[in-house]
Amino acid sequence: MTFKYIELFAGIGGFRSALDGLGGGCVFASEIDKYASQAYKALYNGAQELHGDITKIDAHNIPDHDVLVGGFPCQAFSVAGQRKGFEDARGTLFFEIARIASAKQPRLMLLENVKGLLSHDGGKTFETMCVILHDIGYAIDFRVLNSKHFGVPQNRERIFLACDRNAEHAEWDVTGSDVVARAKRRVRALGIRTFNFDWPENGEVTTRLRDVLEMQVDEKYYLSEEKTAKLIAQLEERGIETNVDGDGCAMVGRVNISGYDQRKRVYSPDGLCPTPSGLGASGNEPKIVETTVIAGSLEHYGNDQMNRVYSVDGLAPTITVVSGGGREQKIAEPYTVFQKTTSWTTTVKYDETGTLQAARLDKVPQVVTPRYRIRKLTPRECWRLQGFTDAQHDAVMNAGISDSQRYKQAGNAVTVNVIRAVGKPLVKRLKQTESSETGNRSTSEMEAV
Structure with a gap:
């Protein structure tokens, strides 16, 4: 294990399937759905680290971790746009991410949601989220990625939000007029801390x-x-x-x-x-x-x-x-x-x-x-579309999960291939920070001598 992470709104562990292969170790996971939890345990050796409703878990009882990941359900903010910062998120599941990150201060976060989040309520919902992340100490960057560019034959656009607690502020070079460019211009005008994440490039569509x-x-x-x-x-x-x-x-x-x-x-x-x-x-x-x-x-x-x-x-x-x-x-x-x-x-x-x-x-x-x-x-074909292996699908099927639930689980999951592609620069950024901190400690120790 080279880094520790927690997976919120875990579903069937799309983040986990990718991050475990990049040296990550899951120390805590949360999922409220009965059948998704059953599938998660079948996939990850019983998953003793899996817990239930995140709204009922004290943040201080969650183990320390380097990275927080989650594809949170898209619930509309009831008071989005009033610029009340952290208070605006109360009553939504995004608040749970902010609550835990504020208490545990993980080094990095990677969040996923539907593309429509960028334009929900005229963009005010997403802007409020960015303000909250800034208020609890994170620089942010975001991009829409499509699964079809990452080796699966599925047209699936999702917004990915990278958050770095230690990143220096860097201005975005915004060009074009698509939904991401418009959102970046609005967020930039808020005066919050931003940085440039090394997003993977869209690859050639090679599968059908x-x-x-x-x-x-x-x-x-x-x-x-x-x-x-x-x-x-x-x-x-x-x-x-x-x-x-x-x-x-x-x-x-x-x-x-x-x-x-x-x-x-x-x-x-x-x-x-x-x-x-x-x-x-x-x-x-x-x-x-x-x-x-x-x-x-x-x-x-x-x-x-x-x-x-x-x-x-x-x-x-x-x-x-x-x-x-x-x-x-x-x-x-x-x-x-x-x-x-x-x-x-x-x-x-x-x-x-x-x-x-x-x-x-x-x-x-x-x-x-x-x-x-x-x-x-x-169901197996739908799991393949999300980058899961046949062995993973069959383990869940053999655990007694019905066709209808396996369809639902595939539809709600994140695409493993995309998380793997985004996870590589995420882990690289984490390692660079660790090397820098090790070097600084060595210098301080020598100066003390």
């Missing part, structure tokens, strides 16, 4: 939703035929196509492409996943479309591999029992349909080897058409 999908999925995650047919009908009314928005979330069709009715949205595996927030309620899980090309009238799913026909655009299934008798895997290639000026249609069909199979006149063209299946993302 398909990269975290499970190869085999239980049928319970697929929509019923009735619901699937209804959604597909809506998609076909608008033309089945993939629409990639500015954030890289590839949506199939144009069903409710605007607004927040995610229950009716269907996403393509070729894009990014939207933020999996608000999970836990049935039907709110992000849905994806799987395309299976079916030849003729064959519509076989499940384990009937003898009758399955696969698309050449995908992967072959496991090659098993290939001793003949019709059990070999089959593929389908769309055959060409030529329309004549008469009411008759010439249909030419080829088999998988390219050999002419049939040529006939028919009033109704016989074509190979795509068949769509729509399913929810699985």
Whole structure:
């Protein structure tokens, strides 16, 4: 252990999963949710350091620590903007962070919240928070980071606030007019202590939703035929196509492409996943479309591999029992349909080897058409989107935590990859201070001699 930290509003330990790998040791954690606490204990060897409601814990009973971290719930300040400093936070969960930091004075803090916090109540809520942090002795810096730049295929923007008790004041060089730039100009005008944190740069978006999908999925995650047919009908009314928005979330069709009715949205595996927030309620899980090309009238799913026909655009299934008798895997290639000026249609069909199979006149063209299946993302896939390992997810699943709770836990977590990226310069700053303090002590001791 190279540094000690505490994790408030711990959830399933997104901060912990990253900081433990950077040399951190958790000496105290707090979480009020029954199922999240159960999951936390399953993940971290029983987590004897985990406690309950932080509002009922005396700050002086919390162990000394170097770093305080937490993704606190976003509660509106009832009197935000009145500039009453520390008093403004009373009645909110942010007050618990300020209360503990004021008493324990950890060297650093890293806090996370939704991007909308910057503009809540015209920016007054966030400005009040910054004033409070200044009043209890911290310099601050903040930035919005998106999970999609850190190796997970999820468009998830969050505000991160770094606080340093020992940092010298440094002016921000603010450019642009986005929500962060506007907030920095407002905060700068308050005359509080600021510094420039070494934030990680946005990396290239290298992963897509398909990269975290499970190869085999239980049928319970697929929509019923009735619901699937209804959604597909809506998609076909608008033309089945993939629409990639500015954030890289590839949506199939144009069903409710605007607004927040995610229950009716269907996403393509070729894009990014939207933020999996608000999970836990049935039907709110992000849905994806799987395309299976079916030849003729064959519509076989499940384990009937003898009758399955696969698309050449995908992967072959496991090659098993290939001793003949019709059990070999089959593929389908769309055959060409030529329309004549008469009411008759010439249909030419080829088999998988390219050999002419049939040529006939028919009033109704016989074509190979795509068949769509729509399913929810699985809990494991949602945990992958947040940077947790399969072993972590499975440990919680095996502890008896339900699907709905594991969905909720993923949606409420911080993205481990992002915390790891931010944690590296945080730990570096902590080590630099320790080296400086060690050097100063040595100089003082020599002078004393």
